[in-house]
Amino acid sequence: MNDHKSLGKNLARNLGKDRLIWIYTQMIRIREFEEHVKRTFLEHPGAMRGHTHLADGAEASIVGTLATRNATDFVMPTYRCHAHPLVLGTSAKKMMAELYGRKDGLCKGFGGSMHLADPDRYFPGTSGIVGQSIAHAAGAALTAQVKNTGQIVYCFFGDGASKQGAFFETLNLAALWKLPVVFILENNEYQAYTHVALEDANAQAGDPLSQKAAAFSIPGVTVDGNDPLLVYDEVAKAAERARTGLGPSLIESKFYRLSAHGNAITIPPAPTQFPEHEAIGVYGNKAEYRAAKDRDPIPRFAAHLESEKILTQSERQALDDKARVEMDDAVAFALASPLPEPEEAIKYVYA
Amino acid sequence: MNDHKSLGKNLARNLGKDRLIWIYTQMIRIREFEEHVKRTFLEHPGAMRGHTHLADGAEASIVGTLATRNATDFVMPTYRCHAHPLVLGTSAKKMMAELYGRKDGLCKGFGGSMHLADPDRYFPGTSGIVGQSIAHAAGAALTAQVKNTGQIVYCFFGDGASKQGAFFETLNLAALWKLPVVFILENNEYQAYTHVALEDANAQAGDPLSQKAAAFSIPGVTVDGNDPLLVYDEVAKAAERARTGLGPSLIESKFYRLSAHGNAITIPPAPTQFPEHEAIGVYGNKAEYRAAKDRDPIPRFAAHLESEKILTQSERQALDDKARVEMDDAVAFALASPLPEPEEAIKYVYA
Amino acid sequence: MSREMMYGEAMAVSITEEMQRDANVIFYGQNMAMTERDPMLKMFGRNRVRIAPISETAEIGIAVGAAITGLRPIVELWMSEFMLVAMDQIINEAPRLRYMSGGQVKVPLVLKAGYGFAAGWAGQHSNCIYHTMMGIPGLKVALPSTPADAKGLMTAAIRDDNPVVYLHHYMLTLDTGDVPEGEYIVPFGVADIKRAGNDVTIVATGWMVKKSLAAAEQLTREGISAEVIDPRTLAPLDVETIVKSVKKTGRLVLVDQAPRQSSAAAVIAAEVAEKGFEHLSAPIVMVTALDASVPYSEPLESYLLPNEDKISDAVRSVVGEHARMRA
């Protein structure tokens, strides 16, 4: 387990300055997008409906993972899917418009926050039902294998999802068929309001969740998901394994979700909003949350880049500002976009 | 792994002579029952309908397991369920009548071979859908735990079933709740016509299936299921663990199914019969089957008892004869029992 | 004696009362009773109130196994569509074990789930899937539309010796209404005439009852008197009360939040087309969701779902037809 290694200086040499800055840029873009989404619940109550899940806290894990990606590899996250398309180059405007249920949304207002899709960027869609997309990801890997395209699949899912039958069935099948897929178990310590130790037998016993890999005779490793470079290192090995036909790996990436699971579930017409994180709201454990905040991957990685002289403070500020402006524009775009025509609702049912 | 230990002489001292003879007696009763069932397909074609699965080859594993049982412990097998009730004291006559679809059948002709049930003997029923009864078994364990009855549950299922989501979900939950259940993975090398190495990632990698226990941080062990005493030893430890509130264990019991998966699936009115074992019929591997026959647990255990002077050859013959007569009588009873009244079909839908 | 209660509250009160009454009733599910401050947990302890992982097949399968060995489990599933990952346990295990055993075991359990999340939950969380569980021999399905029914049906469900799927409508959670004090049971298979009328029978469940009542009110102004019936349980289904009403009104409009060919409406229509045919003076009309998954954006979602106007239009069409036939 690489769980408590310090920031992976040794890896920086593999990645050029541009790539390191790219990683930071994507991380801050994700954070800004999510901050804008969260603010929407205050600033434009009712604009976002249903259930919205944020990726703040997951930035290092997601971007560290996707930094190993080749241009045509598939990316298959869960309903917590704002971060990934941003990294793939999907328009933040279209994404925000989708969350606002607008005509110019990425999915024309049909999907919303949980169901973003941008197949042209190898992001074919997500599921809101826990665990099910793990099988879809293996299916994309099957396509790559059958067609011999050299693509691999990055499959993201939660600690909670690793208790769903679909997870186990898929990992066995992927191992058996040696499918080119990297399984990234994002252990953000909670499945909705339940701490992982209350619902996972490994966690209850104090064992890493990556131990589940033994059930499939595939490599299983746990990594500090707050450090994009440590994540990069482990995922790169798993990606290499997948690319060379050796099959899947399971990577448990440990980090902490910095916002609540999702917006509050209220009954219409009562407006919804973003509650406090469950550590505070449910468990009354402010210390846990404060400690997690102290491990926030973004300032941590920024400090690393500054100490390594890769980024000056003012350069960093410029990147932060740029991300903020990009997301301001995305919100403006979403607000300006019209709602869909009602009659559209019966379109797209059949191909 | 105790995989290739020789016959567990060291354990015999834990079990008195009577108990050892009891084990042999139950083994031969199971074998005779199954032989009679198999012969029915030739002698009374059409008398048994649907799908019938036999336990020949599994006798040592089943009886060795149940020899550790206390009087009120639950027993929850799969659709391959002729052996267990016999050991529990269920009437062979009623069982056979059930297989013949008769009014005097254990389930009045409603269940058939796959769905025997004798709740009064702590055998509450089975499922024909692979993996689902694993959850039912954990549920029986929950009853025992909530009511604090001291009962434990013996949960039997196949190597194939260990690829069904229900298996993984249940083992995690059972571990988490420390349910008093012993999970016995009966690795008879085949899931229907598919060899385990073609469908299980552990098996493909040459690892034991008991390794799946790591996914739940519970003990996992592999045992030679052809030796009732080795089975007894491992199951007794797991049962003790369950009884003392420490939760479940996973035991992979390795043996070989000596008949085909089930009777041939033919389309009515074509009569069905029992085909050759898949090793021969599908894979053309006579050597594998012959080797398995050489490991047949019944002659092996008989030889052990004889060499240990626990049973003379003539005593053994007497037990064999008694079992044969018991099952002859069961067939006669079944044949004499009337078919159910058609109008009964709408009974028992609701309690 | 009665007291005002919210729909959501009424269910909870029933569960608490029944757990006090019968030590065999247990309650578990995901994301519930997380801390020692939880009132249910305080009252009943960790043995009877438990947290489950995201493992619906195991959760429901364990309930089945517990039920056949002497407990009466209630499983909190939150949203009905999460049951789809465990459908075998619901359709093919729970309702069949008793039958297959020749009546030797019983399977008393309650699967509790919300449904009908018409609030932007989009394609996978907002659908109505009761048609999958209706008409399965051995399985009961309850869909309360008022706080009183929410309580009375929950109590009946918990005391029933058969597996019951209890589906409560998300949009009704905060609705208030009078609930009789003390023990209150709404028997299964007994439809409730929520509003009497003479010209047309409207049958609806859940949220659609509210919408149908609103439409009926609106129609009064046009001189149309609509009877609104809520079957309350889809299984068993009280066909008799519906046919009796149709005998009086001669016309039937069915309102259902599901798409028409996967609705309870279709099953009710079929029953009446067979058993009440002679009383019908107009086609049976179904007002259902349009044939699409539920979209995210508000105007799309609204367009898709049945509403007061669509119900009123349907009623007018059959009343008109009736008039035409009489003329």
Added chain:
Amino acid sequence: MSREMMYGEAMAVSITEEMQRDANVIFYGQNMAMTERDPMLKMFGRNRVRIAPISETAEIGIAVGAAITGLRPIVELWMSEFMLVAMDQIINEAPRLRYMSGGQVKVPLVLKAGYGFAAGWAGQHSNCIYHTMMGIPGLKVALPSTPADAKGLMTAAIRDDNPVVYLHHYMLTLDTGDVPEGEYIVPFGVADIKRAGNDVTIVATGWMVKKSLAAAEQLTREGISAEVIDPRTLAPLDVETIVKSVKKTGRLVLVDQAPRQSSAAAVIAAEVAEKGFEHLSAPIVMVTALDASVPYSEPLESYLLPNEDKISDAVRSVVGEHARMRA
């Protein structure tokens, strides 16, 4: 040009032909192609013909993921009830991904399974569960009743860009019939009039078509002329052809192997009660399985299921009714 083929064979031929035609079609499932001697395996290799473990959720979910990324998987599931463990993938993933993406992806896949095992398979293997998948927007369901339809619907299913559940009836596996040579497609949503008649319309699928045809033959001797229609696909459902027939006959009998409140019959009855009401001169009658799981023993099973006599009786009852009304 046509040649005689068995129903089971006809499906297999279609799969082989389509796999030859389109390299994106793959085929996998449990207990198939175990050895190198397997003809499909020989023809298409391990890349396109695979063995799966007992993991229906993964098998179908992988098909969904493969379909949205460019393959056209066919999954062999053997018995339709095994789909129940993976129902979310069938009802809530495959048919919804396209819609939720605003039309960006398509999900071409075929789920192939046998059903209707009325041969002592008892409570969990012999039921008809197509009602769970019917009427789900985005999902198609085909139920061939003849070798020609078995082939033509399979070919249509494989070429369809949407998820298709293809259910073949166990009891028809060895039935023979003429199948057109070469490419043969039976378009979805087009019912087939298996027998023309004037007095009553019988609608049935699968094995029930055969039983209905036998009943129709029997009824001829009583001077009753029955039209037998097989919708062939339950989704899409060809309501038009059925209504047109009812316009001619005035009477409708629906035959279904499922229990009545979980049948396709009920949905068809509802459609006709709305769209063909004016043509009906008698109640719509459903001949279905009785309301129980399927029992093991032969006399119990027979009693439960629809048969020729029950169908004939139902026809007589509506024809009588008609006569009464005309009188």
